Amino acid sequence: MTELSREEAYRRGVRDILPAAPGIIAWALVTGVAMIKSGLTIQQATGLSLAAYAGSAQLAALPLIISGAPLWLITLTAIVVNLRFVVYSAMTRRHLSQEPWFTRLWLAYLVADIMFVRFTTLLIQEPNYPHISAYYLGAAICNWVIWQVGSIAGIWAGSLIPSNWGLELAGSLALIALVVPLCRYQPTLVGVLIASLVSFIAYSLPLKLGLLLGVISGMSAALLAESVKPASRQH
Amino acid sequence: MNDFTVWWAIAGVAFSAIVTRCVLPLLGPRLRLSASVESSLQFAPACALAAIIVPDLLFEHGALNLSALNPRLLAGIASVLIYLITRSTLTTILGGMIVFWLTRSYI
Numbered sequence: 216m217t218e219l220s221r222e223e224a225y226r227r228g229v230r231d232i233l234p235a236a237p238g239i240i241a242w243a244l245v246t247g248v249a250m251i252k253s254g255l256t257i258q259q260a261t262g263l264s265l266a267a268y269a270g271s272a273q274l275a276a277l278p279l280i281i282s283g284a285p286l287w288l289i290t291l292t293a294i295v296v297n298l299r300f301v302v303y304s305a306m307t308r309r310h311l312s313q314e315p316w317f318t319r320l321w322l323a324y325l326v327a328d329i330m331f332v333r334f335t336t337l338l339i340q341e342p343n344y345p346h347i348s349a350y351y352l353g354a355a356i357c358n359w360v361i362w363q364v365g366s367i368a369g370i371w372a373g374s375l376i377p378s379n380w381g382l383e384l385a386g387s388l389a390l391i392a393l394v395v396p397l398c399r400y401q402p403t404l405v406g407v408l409i410a411s412l413v414s415f416i417a418y419s420l421p422l423k424l425g426l427l428l429g430v431i432s433g434m435s436a437a438l439l440a441e442s443v444k445p446a447s448r449q450h
Numbered sequence: 451m452n453d454f455t456v457w458w459a460i461a462g463v464a465f466s467a468i469v470t471r472c473v474l475p476l477l478g479p480r481l482r483l484s485a486s487v488e489s490s491l492q493f494a495p496a497c498a499l500a501a502i503i504v505p506d507l508l509f510e511h512g513a514l515n516l517s518a519l520n521p522r523l524l525a526g527i528a529s530v531l532i533y534l535i536t537r538s539t540l541t542t543i544l545g546g547m548i549v550f551w552l553t554r555s556y557i
Contacts, residue, residue, distance in 0.1 A: 255456060259460060305483050381550060389539065397495075426502065
């Protein structure tokens with residue numbers, strides 16, 4: 216077998232993301248439109264997209280920004296929604312440890328859902344794949360470019376669509392499509408139901424604290440459900 | 451919602467994305483996540499999103515709309531059903547928006 220070069224590994228990373236492009240673009244478009252329709256300017260929406268590169272946290276922050284939630288709560292909520300990135304990096308850092316620390320950091324910064332799934336799929340299929348960090352980089356950059364193109368297209372399209380279409384709702388609907396499949400795991404479903412109920416009951420608390428209360432009760436309920444019914448564990 | 455607060459909120463969301471992605475690589479192998487921490491982390495995003503979506507559908511400008519004819523609520527319920535049937539994100543968003551537009555204009 217001939218030795219695989221870094222360039223080939225990089226190109227394979229790019230190629231493996233391309234089939235997912237329509238899905239990434241659809242999400243990015245919705246995020247772009249929802250940001251504009253929630254009242255962000257074109258500069259603000261573009262800045263948020265480029266700097267955060269985290270669709271669900273961006274969408275989650277929008278209702279909070281509109282309703283004037285305090286900065287610490289917006290930031291904390293975005294951290295909670297992004298906690299999956301901590302889990303991703305716990306998994307990927309083992310395979311990127313050969314790189315200098317600065318490279319490790321910006322490779323870690325480029326992680327995204329789709330490319331993470333592709334990366335872990337490759338690790339399962341070919342555990343000894345050479346130049347794994349070049350593959351990671353190719354997949355990450357391809358994912359980033361597709362997302363940003365879709366997002367900026369959405370921002371521009373959104374600025375042309377009249378506000379009375381109510382398209383900011385599409386952001387919450389996109390989040391529904393994200394949460395529902397997670398509920399196949401029963402403890403997650405319990406957590407989601409409790410979080411929904413508590414955030415509704417506690418809505419009138421000042422500073423949007425009902426949100427925080429909802430997350431904490433939801434997570435506790437999910438952990439409790441998991442400990443009660445360990446046999447249903449799928450992960 | 452003035453310009454200045456929005457830019458701060460954007461900085462806050464950007465900060466969250468950088469911190470969550472880089473905290474472990476930055477600390478290096480010294481910090482490990484125990485299995486129990488990892489399993490509780492997996493529930494956080496779903497619970498946070500639910501706690502954001504539900505009030506967003508039920509309240510409009512701070513006022514509760516529990517009416518069965520609340521277009522946002524109907525669109526949300528329709529989206530859950532459409533996702534369960536089609537498993538397609540795009541169909542879910544489009545279908546939910548169509549329910550929203552129809553109920554808003556005809557009810």
